[in-house]
Amino acid sequence: MxxxxxxxxxxxxxxxxxxxxxxxxxxxxxxxxxxxxxxxxxxxxxxxxxxxxxxxxxxxxxxxxxxGATFEEQDCLGAELMNFITPIPSVVNQRFWQTHQADPKKAIADFYALSKENDYIKTKAIAKNIYFKTETQYGDIEITINLSKPEKDPKQIALAKKMKASGYPMCLLCLENEGYQGRINHPARANHRVIRFDLLNKTWGFQYSPYAYFNEHCIFLSSQHEPMSICDETFARLLNIIETFPGYFVGSNADLPIVGGSILTHEHYQGGRHEFAMQKAPIEKAFTFTGFEDVSAGIVKWPMSVLRLRSANKESLLALVSKLLAAWRAYSDESVQVLANSNGEAHHTITPIARMRDGQFELDLVLRDNQTSAKFPDGIYHPHQDVQHIKKENIGLIEVMGLAILPPRLKDEMQVVADYLLGKVASVAQYHQVWADQIKASHPEVNDTNVEEIVQQEIGKVFARVLEDAGVFKRDQKGQEAFMRFVKSVGIND
Known part of the structure; x- marks a missing residue:
């Protein structure tokens, strides 16, 4: 050899x-x-x-x-080395669209393969994430403990402080990231490529997420640095995208603080090839809206408040969604603490998700309300205080659909909770103590063999509660009757 x-x-x-x-x-x-x-x-x-x-x-x-010795410096060099196998943007785009003419799915598969092979998608890092499913009354929801993104070390923080402020690229989603060398306070993008495409007469980009949370996790982004907005055009874009990128779902984070995602400053959507628990959830109550008999509709059996619409008629579907968005933005029901606006601030928006199912367009519309109160200063429809030991961040698009993205701290904390249940330690972190005691009381059968599964299942139950907290119309009789009052206010056929 x-x-x-x-x-x-x-x-x-x-x-x-x-x-x-x-x-x-x-x-x-x-x-x-x-x-x-x-x-x-x-x-x-x-x-x-x-x-x-x-x-x-x-x-x-x-x-x-x-x-240098920091992760960020080495990542910049690593991206530069992997750039050697990455075609220049014009070639990547030319090959994509040439293949797309004959076989759209192959064009997508080829670009995905390149994005993995050139280490833009961090497959080694992603493999470190903890992933499991937990059974709930809403189906098998998914839990990830995100260990792929490295935490900042003191050297990196010190170097970042010495750097002059830079407004380039303006954010992580701007097209100017393509080929950018990177720096201590901005990720390496030398090996990054973006597919350009026309979306309702505007240039948009299609790329993959470097630290993917699910299969073929991708991002569709505006070529302009403009803020997120849920409007009639949003829904038209989503349906156009699923036509251009067959096999993918696509959804948008909401456009308001508290109920929105982590980046509200740049218009973008997320998609991929993954079937979430919400997609599998059945219609609980079916109906049709007056004047839109060619659109099937219903309330989804899900902890959040979801309307599902399905039709082969794109124009009719978009017209109904426009009506629903306008109705929800103006709708209040004080009997269940639903308020459209207060003190000049709008509270209502929608988290939409689009997919094709059996040859028809399907839209899930998740109703969102970002009110706060003295009792719930983080948000009335946000994870409440008693579950924030597991999840306290905003509930964005991915989590709305039933995939929890939990912080790295939980890896070690889960082990401590397991040891506590087995009597190996006397206590856990103060913010987990009540929860750990509840698990111990309800699982006298805990042992070395089943303790990991028990802890995982209990985390899943907490996440289901997190989603229930984020639901505007609650799952009890009062809440579901209120949900139907909103539906009927738009007009349905008896």
Whole structure:
């Protein structure tokens, strides 16, 4: 077996996986040695995976003082190394749309494969996440404990403080991120590519999420840095997207604080190839709206307040959604603490999700209300205080559909709770204590074999409660009667 150098192995794969040819080998050797140090030409390796080789090159670059020791500095260099196998944006776009003409699904699959292979999608980091399902009355909801994004270390924080403020790119979703080198306080994007497409006569972009939360987690983003807005055009865009990108769902975060996502400053939607629990949830009460008999409608059996509409007639569906959005924005029902606005502030909006089902357009409309009160200063329809030990952040699009994204701290805290249930420790973190005692009281059968599953199931129950807190019309009789009052105010057929 012939032993290869680290440099030779990496260049071999670049040539095999990119537009570079054998004639380019000397050029590639020199460019890579410039990035990581000339000593790399003498090092041997037994690795054959491209990402493993990239990691070895980064380790040598640190030794050669070609890059700093922080994750951010190394990530910038790593992206630059993986840029060697990434075609330039014009080529990526040309190939995508050329393939799309004959086979849209293959075009999407090819771009997804490239985004993984060039390490834009951080497959190694994503694999660290903890994932499990828990059974609830609403179906099997999904739980992720997000361990893929590295936490900031003190060195990175110190370096970031020394940097001059930069307004470029304006945010993480701007097109200007494509090919951006990155810096201590902005992620590396040298290997980032965006597919451009026309959406209702405006240029939009299609890319994947680097730290994906589900299968083929992608982002559709406006080419302009403009704030999120839920309006009639939103729904038309969503339906156009699922036509252009077959097999994907697409949804939008709400456009108001508290009930919106983490980025409200740039218009964007999220999509992918994943079936969430909410999509599987059945219609609980079916009806049709007056004048829209070609649109089937109903209330979904889900902890949040969801209307599901389905039709083959896009224009009719969009007209009904426009009517529903206008009605909800103006609707109040003080008997169940639903208020359209107060003190000049609007409280109502919608989190919409679009997909194709059995050849028809399907829209789920999740009603949102961002009121606060003295009792619930974080939000009346936000995770309440007693469940914030598990989840206190906004309930955005992904979680609305039944996939919890929980903080990294829970990995170790879950183990401490498990040890407490087994009598190995005397207490848990103060904010988990009441919950842990409740688990202990309700699970006298806990043992070494089942403790992990019990803790996971109890986390799932808390997340179901989180979603119930975020539901505007509650799941009790009073709440469901109030939900139907709103539906009837829009006009339904008896």
């Amino acid at each position: 012939t032993t290869k150098t680290l440099l030779e192995s990496f260049v071999d794969l670049i040539i095999a996986k990119s537009d570079y040819q054998e004639l380019d080998r000397i050029y590639l050797n020199n460019r890579i040695m410039n990035l990581v140090g000339e000593s790399v030409k003498d090092l041997t390796t037994d690795k054959s995976d491209l990402l493993d080789l990239k990691d070895e090159l980064l380790a040598q670059a640190v030794k050669n003082e070609k890059v």
